[in-house]
Amino acid sequence: MSFKIAIIGAGSVGFTKKLFTDILCVPEFKDIEFALTDISEHNLGMIKAILDRIVEANNLPTKVTATTDRRKALEGARYVISCVRVGGLEAYADDIRIPLKYGIDQCVGDTICAGGILYGQRNIPVILDFCKDIREVAETDAKFLNYANPMAMNTWAAIEYGKVDTVGLCHGVQHGAAQIAEVLGAKSARELDYVCSGINHQTWFIELRLNGRPIGKDELIAAFEAHPVYSKQEKLRIDVLKRFGVYSTESNGHLSEYLPWYRKRPDEITRWIDMSDWIHGETGGYLRYSTETRNWFETEYPQFLEAASRPIDPAKRSNEHASHILEALETNRVYRGHFNVKNNGVITNLPQDAIIESPGFVDRFGINMAAGITLPEACAATCMSSINVQRMSVHAAIAGDIDLLKLAVLHDPLVGAVSTPEEVWQMVDEMVVAEAAWLPQYADAVPAAKERLAKSKVKTREWAGAARRSVRSIEELRAEKAALKQAG
DSSP: OOOEEEEETTTOHHHHHHHHHHHTTSGGGTTOEEEEEOSOHHHHHHHHHHHHHHHHHTTOOOEEEEESOHHHHHTTOSEEEEOOOTTHHHHHHHHHHHHHHTTOOOSSOSSSHHHHHHHHHHHHHHHHHHHHHHHHHSOTTOEEEEOOSSHHHHHHHHHHTTOSEEEEOOSHHHHHHHHHHHHTTOSSGGGEEEEEEEETTEEEEEEEEETTEEOOHHHHHHHHHHOTTHHHHTHHHHHHHHHHSSEESSOHHHHHTTSSSSSSSHHHHHHHOOTTSGGGTOBTHHHHHHHHHHHHHHHHHHHHHHHTTSOOOGGGOOOOHHHHHHHHHHHOOOEEEEEEEEOTTSBTTSOTTSEEEEEEEEETTEEEEOOOBOOOHHHHHHHHHHHHHHHHHHHHHHHTOHHHHHHHHHTSHHHHHHOOHHHHHHHHHHHHHHTGGGOGGGGGGHHHHHHHHHHOOOOOOOOOOSSBOOOOOHHHHHHHHHHHHHHO
C-alpha cells in the first residue's frame, strides 16, 4: 500500500513518534509517506531526525518529509492527524494564571472551564484553516483525525463549519478500562468487555463484564476502595462512582474541574485530590508537567535520538486509536474503539448536534457507531451542562462574539460555582487581551476590553491555588529518576 499521512503539530515530538511507530507496526504500511508540519522548524528538525533514525534502523522504505508549509504537507494526503497546541505553553500559562486571580483553580484547563474555553477560541480559527487546506489540496474525502484538545469543540467546528470528514480521538477510555481491569484482578484489559459512552472526558462505563460476568456498582466500589494506590489517588472518582453508580473515564484531577462540586472551595480541594502525581488534582498540574517535559526533552535529546535506533516491536504497539483506524480502513481488519463524532441519534438522551464519545466499529466502509445508547440520567445531566457550554463556545469562536463567549464561560459548571457575573465578565476581558495574538476573531473587541479593564473595580488576588507546585529543574528531574531507578 502507498498513501500519504500528514501530521500537523508534528513538533509534539514524543506523541508523533508514538503515532509513527504504531502505524509502522502494520506490515502493509511500510511504503507509505509521512509528511510532518509544524510552525517550529526547531521541533520539526528534532522529530524528523528521530523518525529518519527509526526508518534506517528498521531498513524500511518509508518516506518522511518535514516542512513548515502546511499546504505542501497536506497535498495529496489521505489522512491528516492534528496534535497542535495553539499558543503553546505561553498562552496555556494564562489559561491557568488568570482564572486563579478570580478563584478558579484548574488542574488541566484544556477541555472546558475557563482555560479550556479560551483554548478552544485559539484553536477553532486554526482548525478551520486546516479544513480549508484539506478540502483544497488533500485527497478527495480525506479523513481528519483530531487528537488536539479541547476535543469536543475542535471536532464540532471541523464537522459543522470545516465540512471535513472528522473523528476526534482520545485515550481516556482505554486508561479507565485498564484501571477497572486491574482492580478486578484481571490479567489484562482484554478480559474486560464494556460499553463506555458520553462526551469526551465525561464518558461513563455504563456496562461492564469481566470474562462474561456482569460487574455491578457495589463490586466495583469495593474493588477500588481495596486497591492500595487507586483508593488514595482516585478519591473523587470513587465518590462520583458511589453517587452516580458508574465509573468515569477521566482522571481524578480532570474530572474535578468538569463538575461544580469538588473544586469550588480551596479547603475542599485538598480533601479530594492526591499530590503523588499531577493528574490527580494538582493546581496547574498539566502545565507544570508539560513545561518539565519540554525542558527535559530539549536537554536529553541525544538519548531520545539514540533510542530511535532500536527495532520496532509490534508487541509494544500502543492503544492509541489512530493506527488501528487506519489499519481497519485500509485492510478491512475490523477494529472496535471509542470515537468522538456528531451524535445523530447514537446517544438517545443527548442533543443531536453534540459531539459524543461512544463505541464504534471500523472497517473498509468507515466508522460505524453503535446507536441507541441511553445514558443514566445523572450522567446525561452532567454531560448536558458541558455540551451547552461547548456549543456556545464554538459559536462564539466562529463569530468572534465576546458577549457570547462571556455567557459560555458564565455557564461553565465550575466557573459558575466560584465566580460572580461581574468577575466572569472582567476575567474574559483579561484573558482575551492577554491572548490577543492567538485570537484574530476578537481583534475588534480588544480595544474596548482594554478600556473596560482600565475602569474596572472588580477585585482580584494573586493566588497560586490550593495545591500548586513549582516547575522542577533538570537537575531535580535527573535526581528523581535516579532515585526511582535505584528503588525499583
